[in-house]
Amino acid sequence: MAGTSHGHTPAAWTGVLIALIGFCISGAFTVLAEPIGFVAGLVVVGLGGVVGMAMRAAGKGQQKSRPQSPRQAQTQS
Secondary structure, three states: OOOOOOOOOHHHHHHHHHHHHHHHHHHHHHOOOHHHHHHHHHHHHHHHHHHHHHHHHHHHHHOOOOOOOOHHHHHHH
């Protein structure tokens, strides 16, 4: 697991950080019993996902690995 870079990209960190802030907002407004603030926090959580996907599309995410042909895998060994 340590050999992969799953989630170690600017897109992933930004999306998760925005979503975390949204969860904190929703949690605070849940305790305060304010439904509008709770929904606003959920909107921020969704915004985190959108920002993460947009950054990935802009090239800030993990690159997709192409499957190797058996010949390429054999020459690298």
